Amino acid sequence: MLIGEQIVAARALLRWDRDELADASGVPASVIEALEASKEDVAALGQGRILLDAIEAAGVMVFD
Numbered sequence: 001m002l003i004g005e006q007i008v009a010a011r012a013l014l015r016w017d018r019d020e021l022a023d024a025s026g027v028p029a030s031v032i033e034a035l036e037a038s039k040e041d042v043a044a045l046g047q048g049r050i051l052l053d054a055i056e057a058a059g060v061m062v063f064d
Contacts, residue, residue, distance in 0.1 A: 001064040002043035002052050004036040010055045010062060025054035 011021055018029040018036075025032075027047045035042045035051065042048030052062060 001041045002048055002062055003041060004038045006062050007032065007036045007042075007051060007055070010060045013060050014055070014058050016058075021051065021054065024058060025050050027051055027054075 007021075011017070014020075016024070018032045021027070021032055022029040027050055031047055032051065035045075035048055043052050055062060
């Protein structure tokens with residue numbers, strides 16, 4: 001499970017802005033912004049899963 005607030009928190013832990021997460025994941029910053037606003041589980045979406053993989057590859061574990 002991954003919701004928008006977790007993406008924001010993970011970026012803060014990594015000290016990444018949206019552009020840095022976009023570079024690491026290949027997901028456009030505009031899409032990241034939209035996903036961060038979501039209260040739904042975005043991990044089931046293709047781009048949400050890609051973001052989760054990039055965040056975890058950078059060393060931040062996201063838990064339900």
